[in-house]
Amino acid sequence: MEKYELPLVFFTVLSQMSVGMALVLTWRTLRGEVEGQRFYWLATGLVLALASIAAILHLAHPDRAYNALINLRHAWLSREILGATLFGAAVGVTFLAKGHKAMALIASVFGVLLVAVQGMTYAAPAMVAIANGFTMLLFFITVWVMGCAAIPLLKLRPAVPALRQGIVVCIAVLIA
Numbered sequence: 001m002e003k004y005e006l007p008l009v010f011f012t013v014l015s016q017m018s019v020g021m022a023l024v025l026t027w028r029t030l031r032g033e034v035e036g037q038r039f040y041w042l043a044t045g046l047v048l049a050l051a052s053i054a055a056i057l058h059l060a061h062p063d064r065a066y067n068a069l070i071n072l073r074h075a076w077l078s079r080e081i082l083g084a085t086l087f088g089a090a091v092g093v094t095f096l097a098k099g100h101k102a103m104a105l106i107a108s109v110f111g112v113l114l115v116a117v118q119g120m121t122y123a124a125p126a127m128v129a130i131a132n133g134f135t136m137l138l139f140f141i142t143v144w145v146m147g148c149a150a151i152p153l154l155k156l157r158p159a160v161p162a163l164r165q166g167i168v169v170c171i172a173v174l175i176a
Contacts, residue, residue: 007054008055008058010051010054011052011054011058012051012118013146015114016115016118016142016146017143017146017150018047018087019087019108019112019114019115019143019147020142020144020146020150021043021047022044022087022107022108023108023143024148024159024162025040025104029099029101030105034099035098035099036098037098041091041094045091048087049088052084055084077121079117080114080118083110083113083118086114087107087111087113090107091107093106115136115139115143119136119139119140120136122136144169148163149163
């Protein structure tokens with residue numbers, strides 16, 4: 001891997017971590033554990049903002065970043081940028097709504113769609129070695145593990161059983 005590709009790795013992993021955080025927060029909101037807490041959604045949005053900064057650092061001309069949205073009909077990369085923008089907006093609205101259940105659920109749906117689009121971005125026919133569902137599976141495992149691992153950073157009760165299960169699934173998938 002070339003060093004100029006590292007920002008894309010940071011974008012992908014941090015955005016998936018943000019989606020994982022949103023999913024865990026939504027689950028806990030639906031269970032009545034964290035509703036009304038803006039800080040958690042702010043932290044989720046900040047992780048996504050760091051991911052977006054990393055994505056911009058990859059561009060040769062950051063001032064022309066808006067051009068990434070031009071080819072939405074044909075390019076998964078353009079759809080990925082749109083997905084990240086929609087997920088970020090949904091997280092922002094959830095923050096403003098103080099983590100309301102409906103908004104948290106909408107943010108989580110946008111997050112899952114973002115990861116699915118990321119998987120399709122990397123499943124390009126030109127990249128034969130990774131043009132399959134395995135990459136997307138690993139992306140969703142990353143969401144699971146990183147989301148559970150980030151929860152203690154929010155000073156919430158750790159999701160240890162879910163984290164353990166995610167790590168076991170990751171190891172099993174890599175061995176298989």
